[in-house]
Amino acid sequence: MKRENEEKTVSPAVVARLSRYYRFLRDLKERGVERVSSAELARLMDLTASQIRQDFNCFGGFGQQGYGYNVEHLFGELRKLLGAEEGYSAVIIGAGNLGSALAHAQTFVRRGVAVSAVFDVSRRVVGSAMGSLTVRHMDTLADYYREHPFQIAVLCVPKDAAQFCADTVAELGVPAIWNFTGIEVRVPPRCIVENVHLGDSLLTLSYKLRQRESR
Amino acid sequence: MKRENEEKTVSPAVVARLSRYYRFLRDLKERGVERVSSAELARLMDLTASQIRQDFNCFGGFGQQGYGYNVEHLFGELRKLLGAEEGYSAVIIGAGNLGSALAHAQTFVRRGVAVSAVFDVSRRVVGSAMGSLTVRHMDTLADYYREHPFQIAVLCVPKDAAQFCADTVAELGVPAIWNFTGIEVRVPPRCIVENVHLGDSLLTLSYKLRQRESR
DNA sequence: TAGATTGTTAATCGATTAACAATC
DNA sequence: TAGATTGTTAATCGATTAACAATC
Secondary structure (H helix, E strand, C coil): CCCCCCCCCCCHHHHHHHHHHHHHHHHHHHCCCCEECHHHHHHHHCCCHHHHHHHHHCCCCCCECCCEEEHHHHHHHHHHHCCCCCCCEEEEECCCHHHHHHHHCCCCHHHCCEEEEEEECCCCCCCCEECCEEEEEHHHHHHHHHHCCCCEEEECCCHHHHHHHHHHHHHHCCCEEEECCCCCCCCCCCCEEEECCHHHHHHHHHHHHHHHHCC | CCCCCCCCCCCHHHHHHHHHHHHHHHHHHHCCCCEECHHHHHHHHCCCHHHHHHHHHCCCCCCECCCEEEHHHHHHHHHHHCCCCCCCEEEEECCCHHHHHHHHCCCCHHHCCEEEEEEECCCCCCCCEECCEEEEEHHHHHHHHHHCCCCEEEECCCHHHHHHHHHHHHHHCCCEEEECCCCCCCCCCCCEEEECCHHHHHHHHHHHHHHHHCC
């Protein structure tokens, strides 16, 4: 462990791999594995050992020469690094099928994010239960935010409401949007957006399928 | 348009951008825009004009000097290229919240993929309606596949059933898996897997949020 | 100590950008 | 024809891999 105050910015390529490392390390930990070498992890994750060491060293190095990486320690460091210990809070906007699926999923809890509320505009769903939460009306979002500030707005609304919701949320000062709407919302740079474009993913699969066939 | 028989393999970086181009072109088309230059598209998509031209030229070039790209034509070419005209068929495996959300979504239809069936193992849901489909028992999957071969198995089962389902599907000869299970299933190389790791996406957002805060 | 494996620097590879000739 | 904008080659940049000295 050489540098601890690693404020040099980490390359996007590395950032994109971080969550995957987290997932594999969690797995190893759950399976009771105590230590892992970059070579073993590389085999497991289909990467090169060199890349793994290079990646971890962006953060000062989590390993020990001649030993490798302690799974529990490395996992803990990744967890901190990724913000899973920050106790972030999220609300789901749009209580349709997808919003409902997300509200019920373990996705959040396992990563230290608490879903504190669900919002919608439809009279049909406002007031109804979704898991342990009651769906609130969108009009009460601003008040809610002031009383219970949250960090992540999960956008699960129809396309035509997406930009409006993003504007609303960004104006309140919510720092991050997890965007499932399938369109790319425009927000001021202080608001971070992470897109999940399911359609893009499906089409990429379709492309690969077609390539495979035409050979 | 220089080369038409472009069998040189396209770089992964380009492939990853293709669906996004498709989305923006569809948008332009729906808004009635007739032509677009690489410079305009670059501004719209936050890329460089150079990159866009480079990307399209992997496939032989879709534009015309002095004019730019005809939106309708470019969209059509992308559509073909991405396989949206192939009439692929998919089944959803796992009729929980996420499977149900996907079954109801327009995601498939808009990309030329038809969802032909939904499968589950739970007696509670088998036989019930999901949209216009009736949930079938997993035991009938093999028979179904033989009668109505499909190209894409959408895995929406719990983690502990994921590898088993992947094995089943791969053994049948299904050429592609769209994997929402959050674990990385092992399948023979003839089976293409496209992963949607929602948890990874959330955690990446969490990371960025934390970085933003500590500045 | 010797063996193992990291941290780190240097070399290679691939992807992006810049530049400009071709051409509509 | 002149102006615009592509297609394409060359230059730059960034990311990955290889190699090895540091060190547990």
